[in-house]
Amino acid sequence: MAALTGAWPVSRLSRCLRRGLHCTGNLYHRRCVRVRFAPSPTGMLHLGGLRTALYNYLFAKSKPGGKFLLRIEDTDQTRLVPNAIEKLEDMLSWAGISPDEGPSQGGSYGPYKQSERIELYQESIKVLVQNESAYHCFCTPRRLELVRKEAARRGETPRYDNRCRQWSSSEVKEKLARNTPYVIRLKLEATAEPWDDLLKGRTSHNIADAEGDPVLIKSDRFPTYHFANVVDDHHMGITHVLRGDEWQTSTPKHLLLYKSFGWDPPRYAHLPLILNKDGTKLSKRGDDVQVEHFKNEGYYPEALLNYVTKIGGGFSSDGTTGFSLEEMIQQFSLERLRRNSGRLDPEYLDEANRIHLGAKLGRGCSRQQVIEDVRTLVLAGHSQSLGEGTLREQILSSEYIGNILDCAFEEGRIMKPKDLLKSDWRFLWSAPRRETVQDLKTASIDVAHLLEGCCQRLSVITGFDADQLQTELQELVRGEGYSARPVMHSLRQALSGLKEGPRVVDMMLALGRDHTIQRLKHTLHILTHS
Secondary structure (H helix, E strand, O other): OOOOOOOOOOOOHHHHHHHHOOOOOHOOOOOOEEEEEEEOOOOOHHHHHHHHHHHHHHHHOOOOOEEEOOOOOOOOOOOOOOHHOOOOOOOOHHHOOOEEEOOOOOOOOOEHHHOOOOHHHHHHHHHHHOOOOEEEEOOHHHHHHHHHHHHHHHOOOOOOHHHHHHHOOOHHHHHHHHOOOOOEEEOOOOOOOEEEEEOOOEEOOOOHOOOOEEEEOOOOOOHHHHHHHHHHHHHOOOOEEEHHHHHHHHHHHHHHHHHOOOOOOOOEEEEOOOOOOOOOOOOOOOOOHHHHHHHHHOOOOHHHHHHHHHOOOOOOOOOOOOHHHHHHHOOOOOHEEEOEEEEOOOOHHHHHHHHHHHHHOOOOOOHHHHHHHHHHHHHHHHHHHOOOOHHHHHOHHHHHHHHHHHHHHHOOOOHHHHHHHHHHHHHOOOOOHHHHHHHHHHHOOOOHHHHHHHHHHHHHOOOOOHHHHHHHHHHHHHHHHHOHHHHHHHHHHHHHHOOOOOHHHHHHHOOOHHHHHHHHHHHHHHHOOO
């Protein structure tokens, strides 16, 4: 076979293979659990991928000495997405799922990108050709298309007819000597042996009834997914494979490859499907299933992990609401994983995030980080509306932001800090400025006198709750002799510079007594000194 580009370091495993020493499972430290997450860099990390990575991680970390590997399966060069590997690693890091070995971490079983392991696949396929478990296929794309069309015409499932199995060794050598293009296929067995799935139990699929001999090495000399997957799992010492249920029908193919090499296979567990709330299959392409989407929306990684494990189980309790990653590791059990597909419930995600937010607000260093996060969000989204000078400084103060968070959280108004930047909360970060309150000078009522009276009332009341504020504002309206509508409009604008927004009572409660009075006095100063 012609050599391909892409150097692969000559490791102990590679040297063993070249000497014909087909290493068995005993070479690897199979006493310790070794699992892997092996995505293709063809898009963003989605919820299904996150769940697979998480369950592999939890399984490894719940076992003494367990290792979690990240392997990039990038042999399909036509579908690669630029920067996909870096973004995938970033999202895993954000979620707290840190590989023990991988492209960035390194390790004794690398490289961890399949495109850098081509030499290993070339050496491995020779073993299967020599022991006649695989063969060269010289069928042209034109012939394969005709085979598919003929099967379709007969109402059959299109599949390869295994024609090239019949070539003699001399005929194969002759075609190779003429540089005839070829692929290498695996000889499927007529009957498939059952296997014990760790979740599904005794399972069997006879793939020879549904498809022809599968391609292992493509015409560009790159391996297919199935071949590279098995070779890498063996040489990386993978002991268990936890993957989505959609790969269950591929397992007989993989087990046959292990048998053809004379290798011991890992144990398999196929995770049930994730469904949308309406029971439809979860898409991998929509923005609302991508991990980065939830990160950008302001959800905490712990809440997202609670979200994807809620439907998959694996714990003694019903769900992992409020669990940290460490708590999930401590309680995880593979035997408790659910066997059936589960539906996502977005409301649960919000509730899980709210619980984590409450926990963070109750802890010193975590609380300060939440406050810093809000401050960053406010500066990014409302910098122009904050006003200037002392009022701006106080709006950005830890005390003010902390009070806002506590109030909004206790009232159940927010599920995540980013909710404070929604339009209903814009008044919190919109300090009255000269240009936003100047027209109050020409209002139909004496706004300056109104603000003075309101400040006096608020400074002496004993309580600062909704009922007390409602009573004081009603008495203020009666005392001034105005109708309620212009009074409330003027107070709202004086508090925030906004002409539309929540009820004045709600604004005051959110701002707090001191900051409410401060804002009213600030606007009063603008109206009386300009």
